[in-house]
Structures are given as C-alpha cells and as structure tokens.
Amino acid sequence: MPRNGEINKEFGVYKNLCCGSEIIIPEGVTFPDCPRHFNLTTEWKFITDTERIPHAGELKPKRPA
Ligand SMILES: [Zn+2]
Numbered sequence: 608m609p610r611n612g613e614i615n616k617e618f619g620v621y622k623n624l625c626c627g628s629e630i631i632i633p634e635g636v637t638f639p640d641c642p643r644h645f646n647l648t649t650e651w652k653f654i655t656d657t658e659r660i661p662h663a664g665e666l667k668p669k670r671p672a
Pocket residue numbers: 625626641642643644649
C-alpha cells in the first residue's frame with residue numbers, strides 16, 4: 608500500500624488509513640500527508656478508478672484563504 612511521499616502510479620480515489628480521508632490523486636502525483644496528521648506516515652488505500660465521478664467540490668485547489 609502506498610504511503611505519503613511516494614509517487615502515485617494509478618489515477619483514482621484513495622482513502623488514508625488513519626482518518627479515512629478520501630481524495631482524488633492523479634497519476635504522477637505524490638501521495639500527501641494526512642490532512643490532520645502532518646509529518647506522520649500514513650498509507651493510502653486505493654478505493655476506485657474513474658467509475659466514481661467526483662463532485663467539483665471535492666477537488667479543492669490549494670489557495671490561500
Ligand atoms: Zn490522520
């Protein structure tokens with residue numbers, strides 16, 4: 608199972624094990640830290656591929672508030 612800091616090799620929805628956060632991670636992108644547990648190692652479980660179309664609200668670009 609991939610951990611944060613590793614490069615994603617398969618586009619899809621991933622869920623992290625410590626908090627259950629589900630995010631879309633495109634291919635070639637580094638798996639992020641857990642949103643709640645920075646600097647801790649977490650594993651990302653592959654949930655599904657493109658069968659599930661994400662809502663626009665789930666794709667939150669990182670912008671300053
Ligand atoms: Zn967490």
